[in-house]
Amino acid sequence: MTVREAPPATDTDHNPRVGVGGLLALLAGSGALLAVLGVWMSGAAVPGFLRDPGAVVRWGLPVVTTLTELAGSLTLGALVLAIGVLPRRAAAAVGTATSRPARGGVSPVVGDGYARSLVLAGVSAAVWTVLSMVHLVLTYASVSGRPPDSATFGEELGVFVTQIDLGRTLILVTTLAAVVTALALLVATPTGAAWTAVLVVVALWQQAQTGHAAGSASHDLATTSMFVHLVGAAVWIGALAALAVLLSRLGADLGPAVARYSVIAGWCFAAVAVSGLVNAVVRVGGMDGMASRYGVLVIVKAVLFGALGLLGLWHRRRVIPALAGVDTRGAGARLFWRLVAVELAVMGAVSGVAAALGSTSPPVPDEPIGNPTPAEIVTGHALPPEPTPLRWLTEWRWDLMFAFAAVAGIVVYLAWVRRLRKRGDTWPMSRTLMWVAGLVIFFWTTSGGPAMYGHVLFSAHMVQHMILAMVIPILLALAAPVTLALRALPSRSVSLRGDASRGPREWILVLVHSRLGQFFANPIVAAVNFAGSMIVFYYTNAFEWALTSSVGHIVMVVHFSLAGYLFANGLIGVDPGPKRPPYPQRILVLFGTMAFHAFFGVTLLNGESLLVADYFGLLGREWGPSAIADQQKGGGVAWGIGELPTLALAVGVAVSWARDDERVARRRDRKVDRDGDVEMDEYNAMLARMSDRDGAAPH
Structure with missing residues (x-):
């Protein structure tokens, strides 16, 4: 087959060269x-x-x-x-295209x-x-x-x-x-x-x-x-x-x-x-x-x-x-x-x-802050008021990128659910609620109280970290966004149009099935990444980079949110991924991670050396505990608050294990009703053959 050449342009056709220029x-x-x-x-x-x-x-x-x-x-x-x-x-299909309509x-x-x-x-x-x-x-x-x-x-x-x-x-x-x-x-x-x-x-x-x-x-x-x-x-x-x-x-x-x-x-x-x-x-x-x-x-x-x-x-x-x-x-x-x-x-x-x-000077002077306070010198922002339970909900330090991402995520997810329902398919309401709750919490964590106080208090930073890495990922994993996307998004089928381009669905499949994606989504690797990256982050210059650089802060939020999602999805998620280990191994991985996480929290709780001392030690705070006391409080946050989501994961694994056993039992019962208890019959026949051999053996 050959490609049919386009007919020559006529006087009424548009001249593309003139149009482009x-x-x-x-x-x-x-x-x-x-x-x-x-x-x-x-x-x-x-x-x-x-x-x-x-x-x-x-x-x-x-x-x-x-x-x-x-x-x-x-x-x-x-x-x-x-x-x-x-x-x-x-x-x-390269070199074999034809103007004849394809299938359909x-x-x-x-x-x-x-x-x-x-x-x-x-x-x-x-x-x-x-x-x-x-x-x-x-x-x-x-x-x-x-x-x-x-x-x-x-x-x-x-x-x-x-x-x-x-x-x-x-x-x-x-x-x-x-x-x-x-x-x-x-x-x-x-x-x-x-x-x-x-x-x-x-x-x-x-x-x-x-x-x-x-x-x-x-x-x-x-x-x-x-x-x-x-x-x-x-x-x-x-x-x-x-x-x-x-x-x-x-x-x-x-x-x-x-x-x-x-x-x-x-x-x-x-x-x-x-x-x-x-x-x-x-x-x-x-x-x-x-x-x-x-x-x-x-x-x-x-x-x-x-x-x-x-x-x-x-x-x-x-x-x-x-x-x-x-x-x-x-x-x-x-x-x-x-x-x-x-x-x-x-x-x-x-x-x-x-x-x-x-090229025009704006009404707000584009000049460095005059007579800056110690906090403004170190962080570039004025020191917020002393935190209270109400201020954790009312103080805002907006991050437009993450706020826009959270709102867009909710809009897209709801649009996909609506698309499924319009064609007669169902989607559990519980998953939708999990997704909306997860992204609302993400919105607040990156632009609300945790973002405001996380730049001046180590304990508040640890609250932000624990929510990003352990609370939000569990909700998002239970919402099964990848599964929903694969069901709702149209496929650019090669068989229908010879189209090998990649739409959103194809890109998701590429990421899920890529070697890199399979490697990091492996539950063992995800657990090592989840726990080990905390040590690397807090005991290297990466922590200071995240505090003093907007790029570092973005990398921190993306890394720990993604690491937490991969870890949770490997244990209790339903989204496509690598082959998950048996449930007993999942429990072992989870409790091993929990022990490592507890060790990290206890280390901070008992530590006497201030992390990023040139930052937290020079803010000039007149309210709240000292910098080292606040860091030790952050260790308690990592140990205490961090263990609750881990226990929730353990309960989730146990429930999934029980449901899996029930599904296996029901499947076996249906097979027995349909074909008889073949396995039991074969076992009884084996016992009978062994008995016959024992009876025939000379004494």
């Missing part, structure tokens, strides 16, 4: 124009009184910033298309857009690298007030990228962009694209560190909200732009690709909306700040964002049904192009206003 020019031009207009309106291009880097720097930096962000967005968007959006031919009347996969998406990612990453270098030079010229053609500019730039935090961050982003360029041109699978996209996300995290409020008391919230904002906007803008660029290669894959992208765009819209609201609250500071130039730019961006949301809603309801069953030629493609052109124009405008915001 015009679309990219519209995207870049609208962003650059809005950046210039925003700078003009904000007055950021007015020459400085002391040092003026020149008009090229003042006007060029916002434009280059916009183009750099758009290039990074296109890189990430093209990688997202390869990870789970574009249809991909199975290996056996479904058109076969074209698959040409998938490979091109990785090439597009590599090319856009190369552009991103060059623009990042230019952005680095202009940024230093702007902050130093020196034009790039000054005699000592190169030497000073070297000091900037090696000794100044902002310079090191910008050079790291440039380096990551260069690495992404090489990897995107080398990888060929969704897994490779996913690992490459991780590097882009790391670069966006570094970029989030350079925003406003870096020295204020809201630094952590501003950084996490900016990160969520950057990732959401980059995927949203970049994936749509990449679809437009690859349109001529999609053919009959156009409808499925747009439908899959639309789901991602909906989540990106929510992420950008929430993070943008949080950023505005942090930077504007109140209603008085809305009257400033910065506040006006925030309002303009909000209006454009609202228009974009309406376009996205119209896109979902009108365009996707119109694209079903059509290829990249004809009225459906032209409708797609018109919608994309308008939507990307508004996206470029939003990016331009965002760049202008980055």
Whole structure:
């Protein structure tokens, strides 16, 4: 079989080359124009009184910033298309595709857009690298007030990228962009694209560190909200732009690709909306700040964002049904192009206003805290009031990423349950309640009292740790989220369309059945990881890293939550995983872990050496116990509170063991009723043969 070539384009067909060039020019031009207009309106291009880097720097930096962000967005968007959006031919189908409908009347996969998406990612990453270098030079010229053609500019730039935090961050982003360029041109699978996209996300995290409020008391919230904002906007803008660029290669894959992208765009819209609201609250500071130039730019961006949301809603309801069953030629493609052109124009405008915001001083001073207290010097935050039972519930230290993840997890789980019920399947209400309770507790643990006091009290930190590692995972394991996902999510069947792309269901199966996933999910390995990682964490520099770095804190929360889930799932869970050991061995593993955990708590309870003394010993607390007494109290928390979930696990294993025995007994009874007691008959026959041999033996 051979691939049928597409018929030659007619006068009524859309010219994809003109469309791609015009679309990219519209995207870049609208962003650059809005950046210039925003700078003009904000007055950021007015020459400085002391040092003026020149008009090229003042006007060029916002434009280059916009183009750099758009290039990074296109890189990430093209990688997202390869990870789970574009249809991909199975290996056996490569070179054998045909235009004849596959089984069930479904058109076969074209698959040409998938490979091109990785090439597009590599090319856009190369552009991103060059623009990042230019952005680095202009940024230093702007902050130093020196034009790039000054005699000592190169030497000073070297000091900037090696000794100044902002310079090191910008050079790291440039380096990551260069690495992404090489990897995107080398990888060929969704897994490779996913690992490459991780590097882009790391670069966006570094970029989030350079925003406003870096020295204020809201630094952590501003950084996490900016990160969520950057990732959401980059995927949203970049994936749509990449679809437009690859349109001529999609053919009959156009409808499925747009439908899959639309789901991602909906989540990106929510992420950008929430993070943008949080950023505005942090930077504007109140209603008085809305009257400033910065506040006006925030309002303009909000209006454009609202228009974009309406376009996205119209896109979902009108365009996707119109694209079903059509290829990249004809009225459906032209409708797609018109919608994309308008939507990307508004996206470029939003990016331009965002760049202008980055060049404008917000109403809240972006300066280090004046006359900081010891707690503010050490933690970057004011010391909270003395904890009381009520304050554990009313004090909040928001973590936008984990809060958004918790809410999204509840929404997705309930949507999956609703999908099962709509098709007539059932799902236990107890599992749904377990999941909702687990994520509500996770929300409170990462943004409520444990998060507020966990930064200044070791005992409170241990409460947070025990809940994350031992309470929440039990609830989530009993909720069986993987089982629900595999039942609710549609499969991209190779047998129906030749589609070897990976949707959410396929990615879950890849993770569950991967060697790495099987290894860490093994109950023995999970127990060693669960117990041993606590020793490694608290008695190495990892604990200090988690206290003093937002990245370290994120790693801590993710690691102990995941380690606890794998441990609980290996003992009492119903989700797919490695072969679980027999119940007696599970009990032994559990009690061995319990003993190790008790030893860890007793060690802290009797310890006289303060962990991370340069942190907990210098907070200047005037309330509560001393630092060493509080650490010993934390040991009691680890020993006492930590044992209760372990006992609950033991009860769960015992109940599962009893139910398993009951199932085995019922299964045997049904077999006896159906076939007779074959095993007992064979045993009696064996005894009879032995008796006959004994009777026949000579005496």
